Amino acid sequence: MSADETNARDERRPGRAETAPSLPAVRLEPMTELDFQESVKRAIPRHAAEQVRRGFWTEAEATDASRAEMAQLLPQGRATPHYHFCNIVDARDGSEVGETWYNVQVKGGKAQFWIDWIWIEPQLRRRGYASQVFRHFETEAAEQGADRIGLHVLADNDSALALYSKLGYVTSNMRMTKLLDRAVKGRPR
Ligand SMILES: CC(C)(COP(=O)(O)OP(=O)(O)OC[C@H]1O[C@@H](n2cnc3c(N)ncnc32)[C@H](O)[C@@H]1OP(=O)(O)O)[C@@H](O)C(=O)NCCC(=O)NCCS
Secondary structure (H helix, E strand, O other), rough: OOOOHHHOOOOOOOOOOOOOOOOOOOEEOOOOHHHHHHHHHHHHHHHHHEEEEEHOOOOOHHHHHHHHHHHHHHOOHHHHOEEEEEEEEEEEOEEEEEEEEEEEEEEEOEEEEEEEEEEEEEOEEEEEEEHHHHHHHHHHHHHOOOEHHHEOOOOOOHHHHHHHHHOOOOOOOOOOOOOOOOOOOOOOE
């Protein structure tokens, strides 16, 4: 996801996750270097496969391209300025339930809070973990001086779209594609 795609235009007030006592308490713990390396190892093939599926890259080149993009995005790895790489932990028992990457950068005189990635273990979904992480993000974004949160989501990621919509996120820009006749794979997205 590119931070350049942000600058959300939400005229609405950002949505607030509802307070529900049954939702699990979570905390974000910074990844160790080992966690981070494992997370990157998952991200590279995931992004490569996504780009192939969408018809942007060939299978033969995708892994190298994905690795190159990662190196460009995070030139100093885990120490890349402004970036945070966290495990999502259930505060009740300390178990890891997912992971998230986000960054906070000042651009044009304003703090820009951008969520790069959030992932909840498949067997633990629909229990409110992601919603709770977003509540945490809202607090942190406000503390860092940001007045909104930006993120990028693929148009066919129904679960993420449902989550963001429920939390009050609105579309702030759109990327458009027209497949030419010679395109053999993918759908316009
Ligand atoms: C998207 C994701 C992070 C959601 O995590 P989660 O912990 O399951 O989300 P929550 O339990 O907080 O869901 C809150 C609400 O979001 C909506 N939602 C979440 N997953 C949904 C699904 N599969 N179908 C429909 N609605 C969904 C629902 O409204 C849900 O509330 P409800 O369960 O009371 O109906 C998780 O599905 C995931 O890790 N997906 C794979 C990685 C990914 O796509 N990340 C986003 C990249 S942009």
